Amino acid sequence: MIGCYDFCGHYEWTFGWLERAGGHDLVREYWNEAINHDSQRHARDLIRNEGIPGMLKYWGHTLLEESPDLGFNITHRAEVFRIDFHACPSRGFLLRNGLNNYRDYCDHCMGWTGPMLQEAGYVIDHEHNHQGQCWWEMRPATAQGGHAAPGSVAGDKDVRLRPDWPDDFSKLDRYEKANDPDDKTTISPT
Amino acid sequence: MSTPAGSELTYTDTKPQGSPDFYYAVNATFRFMLNRLGRAAWISYLGELGRGYFAPVNERWRTGGMPAVAGYWRAFFAAEPGARVKIEEAPDQIVLNVQECPAIKHLRAGGRELVKEYCQHCYFLGSARAEAAGMTMRLEGGNGCCRHIYRSAEVKLPAQDLGQIKEARS
Numbered sequence: 001m002i003g004c005y006d007f008c009g010h011y012e013w014t015f016g017w018l019e020r021a022g023g024h025d026l027v028r029e030y031w032n033e034a035i036n037h038d039s040q041r042h043a044r045d046l047i048r049n050e051g052i053p054g055m056l057k058y059w060g061h062t063l064l065e066e067s068p069d070l071g072f073n074i075t076h077r078a079e080v081f082r083i084d085f086h087a088c089p090s091r092g093f094l095l096r097n098g099l100n101n102y103r104d105y106c107d108h109c110m111g112w113t114g115p116m117l118q119e120a121g122y123v124i125d126h127e128h129n130h131q132g133q134c135w136w137e138m139r140p141a142t143a144q145g146g147h148a149a150p151g152s153v154a155g156d157k158d159v160r161l162r163p164d165w166p167d168d169f170s171k172l173d174r175y176e177k178a179n180d181p182d183d184k185t186t187i188s189p190t
Numbered sequence: 191m192s193t194p195a196g197s198e199l200t201y202t203d204t205k206p207q208g209s210p211d212f213y214y215a216v217n218a219t220f221r222f223m224l225n226r227l228g229r230a231a232w233i234s235y236l237g238e239l240g241r242g243y244f245a246p247v248n249e250r251w252r253t254g255g256m257p258a259v260a261g262y263w264r265a266f267f268a269a270e271p272g273a274r275v276k277i278e279e280a281p282d283q284i285v286l287n288v289q290e291c292p293a294i295k296h297l298r299a300g301g302r303e304l305v306k307e308y309c310q311h312c313y314f315l316g317s318a319r320a321e322a323a324g325m326t327m328r329l330e331g332g333n334g335c336c337r338h339i340y341r342s343a344e345v346k347l348p349a350q351d352l353g354q355i356k357e358a359r360s
Contacts, residue, residue, distance in 0.1 A: 001293070001312045002216050002239075004208030005269035006201040011212075013243040014219060017235055021227065030222055038218035042300075065209040089205075097201045101243075 008093040015108065016101035028181065031111030040112060048120045055081045055138060063089075071132075073157035080148075081138045084159040088132040095132060106130055106173065110181040118179035126175040129166050135159045146176055198265035200246040207271045210296040217297055220305045229307075233314050240318030251323035259284045259325070259340050272296060282345055286338040294334040294358060301360075308358035309333060313350060316340075332356035 046054035071087030128134035309332030320327035
């Protein structure tokens with residue numbers, strides 16, 4: 001039986017299998033069709049119907065289940081919903097168990113939430129460091145501006161204030177007002 | 191790391207049980223593969239997953255024999271929320287009596303449309319893993335209640351009759 005306890009392990013393994021079977025497009029279609037439109041349809045319905053309060057209901061519940069030791073922080077205002085992951089339960093599972101069957105597991109989050117939020121009228125600012133730390137800001141697609149300054153939304157819970165947040169910016173994947181998992185850049189030091 | 195009998199599970203987490211909403215993703219993954227790639231590809235996926243991802247567990251089974259199989263499944267089901275399973279142990283055979291499948295239970299509770307082939311995954315995955323460990327595996331029942339039988343390869347078992355595996359129903 002395929003279990004839920006080690007879900008992140010076989011989920012990541014599946015990305016690699018799909019890419020070998022049908023290329024990158026098949027992986028993207030899997031994230032959108034199987035995860036966004038089927039598995040996580042409860043999230044999709046909540047956020048399409050309720051916007052940011054729906055995000056709070058969905059992520060507030062699911063992250064508590066996945067990360068009962070609170071390796072994350074949620075901040076929300078009328079115009080922005082933000083999550084800081086200090087210890088991603090999913091990526092952390094892979095790192096602790098030495099699992100690596102796909103080139104960038106972290107892409108799966110944008111792979112299904114990107115299209116889901118696009119359908120609901122939102123865009124995403126996001127960075128991840130591949131080590132279990134990342135941050136997300138979700139705003140209406142009409143919102144102006146780029147990434148908020150560190151600490152300006154989440155205060156001292158902002159993951160970018162951690163001493164181990166990379167100084168080597170090439171280790172970060174960065175998205176600006178994005179909905180597509182491939183719409184990312186690695187950024188250069190300033 | 192606080193896991194239920196964590197040493198029996200090759201891949202361990204910091205929490206004692208998994209999040210059952212992940213069963214939604216397993217069911218959706220099967221639907222996607224069956225619709226997009228077909229049944230043969232889905233069976234191939236399960237076989238490769240069994241021989242690849244689960245290789246460390248299979249090796250423990252190969253070297254540890256039936257006690258290792260029983261220990262693994264005991265720890266496995268302790269980490270799956272809502273499972274009700276009794277394990278019968280004999281020197282040459284292990285039988286998992288799944289009285290309530292945690293996945294089927296949660297998918298139904300969540301109002302999800304079950305892939306009708308859902309229960310077959312346990313056979314295609316389990317038999318691939320058993321074969322890698324020098325064992326055979328057969329499955330009876332399904333749709334929320336089933337029996338998994340593991341035996342050493344020297345003990346001949348009739349070929350699996352897929353008709354003995356019930357379709358999963360929502």
